[in-house]
Amino acid sequence: MKIEGGKVKKYALLLAAKDSEYVKKMYGGYFNVFVEAFGDEEFGEKWDLFRVVDDEFPEMDQLINYDGFVISGSPFDAYGNEHWILKLCILLQNLYFMQKKVLGICFGHQVLCRALGGKVGKANNGWDIGLRKLNIVKDFSTHSFLSDLDEIPLALSIIECHQDEVWEVPKGAEIVAISEKTNVEMFTMGDHILGIQGHPEYTKDIVSNLIDRLLSNGSIQSEFAEAAKSKLYKAEPDRKCLEKICKKFLKREMEFINSNI
Structure with missing residues (x-):
């Protein structure tokens, strides 16, 4: 086991969903899915x-x-105004002022935006499920957490599964990626806040099972489900590149801390 800098780094997953039976059976729960995607066991995290x-x-x-x-x-x-969501917003505000690294995925991306003063709501264009191409609209390399990452392509494919979206980013935030479906696919605030609307951690089988569950509970129609699955299996998401972005964000030391915050 290799420990970077002599210090064991510590991370927390704030799980905002219950484990599905499929994910429990195949992966042991969503926690394992996230740690597999973003963790580095060799560093003793x-x-x-x-x-x-x-x-x-x-x-x-x-x-x-x-x-x-x-x-x-x-x-x-x-x-929403469920007690735990309001409590989560307060926690995220505290983490922001502490300048802790916070990565929000899908709902996490949206609730992070809400907590910091942005606006979220139902997607104007309805459900987005399957593979979606993101267009990078900002020079990502200007962020210190990606300064030594190989060149990032101007377009990335990511797995999506959402019917809500960010309408307006918080003051001081920068939109990093958009798509033809969603105006805010990724946003940053400094080097310690990163929101991603899609799912860099998802595998195709996880989202395929999720499509089946959404179909069975009446959230989507059969034609939509079939089209989403067809699109999903025609191409591959850029999981490795997206995982690298998330890992670099979480693990690179911030080069500048604003003492006025």
């Missing part, structure tokens, strides 16, 4: 799980011990 959807949160005095946080997707609306 420690990852903790907080099921925020079940009102399980880290204590305030624990936050200082973590190097970064990841917020998962969720079947809940990021603009």
